[in-house]
Amino acid sequence: MKRVKGKEWDVAESTLISKINQERRLMYYFEALNGMQTFIRFSPEWFTYIQKNQEIIRGWLQYNIIIYLQKRNPSVPGIADKLYPPKERKLEKVKKYWKLLLAIYPICEIYGNVQLSEDNISIDHFVPWSYVAHDEFWNLHPTTRSINSSKSNSLPDWNIYFPQLAKLEFLSYETMWKYDALHGEFEKCATEHLNDNSVRRKIYREGQDFTQFCGALEDILQPVYQSARNCGFENWIYKKVKDDNESNNILL
Template sequence: MNLPSSSQLNTRTLARIFDNKSESYKLFWFKAILKNVGEGRAEMSYGDLIDQMIIDAWYMVSEFHLNLGPADTLEKIVLRLAEISGLTPSEKPEKIKDYLAECNDAEILRMKKTLTLNVPYRLQAPFMPEANTAFWKQSPDATVDYINRKTGMIYTIYRARGLESTIRIHDEWVDYISENYGILLGWTDFNLINYLQGRNPTVPGIASKLYPPQVRKLNNVIKYWRGISEIHPIIDIYDGEVLGSREITIDHFVPWSYVASDELWNLIPTSRSINSSKSNNLPRWDAYFEKLCRAEYDAYKLTQENKNIKGLFERCARENLNSEEVRQRLYRPGLDRTEFSGQLSEIMMPVYESARNMGFGEWEFR
């Protein structure tokens, strides 16, 4: 991807800052710089940047269970924060920021300092092609002195104690980032998506998992199942009770925080209380998959037989059935119950198993 050119700056070198990334830190560090400049700051402390990195990683790790890398310190911080803070996986960024500002947990502080050992210096390595192995083994003060004397760098560094050290973005880079903020953020996210996909090769929808969970498209799905409930009783697959039309909420059988989509084959009606109880867990396959098949097949049959339900289904399909292959396999006319269940199992089982391998826990209604 070509970045916007500049007559003053070496943007070709900027485009190479993510070329050598065995870990996630450069991506999150630069993204934190972009956000600070976007909010009008040219000077920022290590502590502020690390806190922004934690906030940006929070949803990926806590909500979506993404792996940032082997022994990744940023991931460890998020997991520790989730353990001690009481913050929810979908917590607002402001609340995470406020908690971090007051957090004195020794383990988190130690790991935050670890993150500052290399990335503030290594991010700008492409601007220093002359730097060799010996250069990176010298003292931090010597490295900083060299960076601060070299022209063309993105920022200078003012060392203090630990997280109190600061960086100062050069004015010409502030202008460039401000003018091209959206492009640079999109470019960074593009590189982050590619990195995360490599670390999480079986996980779908990586691009949807960089930011807090979005509003889900379930209105037509609710109308579809409510329409069905008016002509055919809907039995909740989790507690066996009949669901009234106004009781219906929609559950993602494989949690939304894993699939990051609202595909019809993964959606099933349940009550609000059960939906809340299940949360981001996987229903135990042996206990519930057959019941899921029964409910979805009954709905499928009504779609074939009832004109009104067919119309509701088609409205759903426009938003909630985005794979033509799945539509042909699962919703084509003429399937019997065994064929339908087999197709649904083949579609869902790999997704279910992948979610379980990523650490999503199993759940059963009690």
């Protein structure tokens, strides 16, 4: 404020109010300045402006909140999506892809070795969505609805489950390059679930053997996984008690 500088703030409240209220084009003016009992009077022009432009102002506030939080949490991805999450995550194309693969080969999910079917399939984020805040294809794989629910927002034990994930994803990769119909479904998934072309080329380029594919997948997934661990996401192990029934699996 041009009229109030330095020690001029250290004056009686009535004097300070008088000086502040001499400023032109303020958003509001003081009626009384007394801590929590302070009263202000909005300028009619500003009141009208805020009413007419509240969506723009709200967007500006949300943007600055996101910038503030991201600067102070540099290792946490997707803060904007976490503050304003989508009402639903659209994974139908991914589910359709895996259902088509099921029609070609029988598949067991990676946590409880439960055989999948069209009726029990559910798409899981290996590193939880609540951390990554995205639906990238390389972090998605099929499991059952009940196991997915049990896993919730936990991190599956890397040493136990990443090797199983790599085997399943390599089966998907090999089959995708072998069958045109499955490759077509992969391309549909890629339009929404592979948003980085360099990652797509690294993991899904044609002609890789298992070692190459597994190494590429690990290079992309492991840093994200470790970052989630560093942020406090809990390690999770799913132990199967009996072999013949998914309902006999328990969470440790």
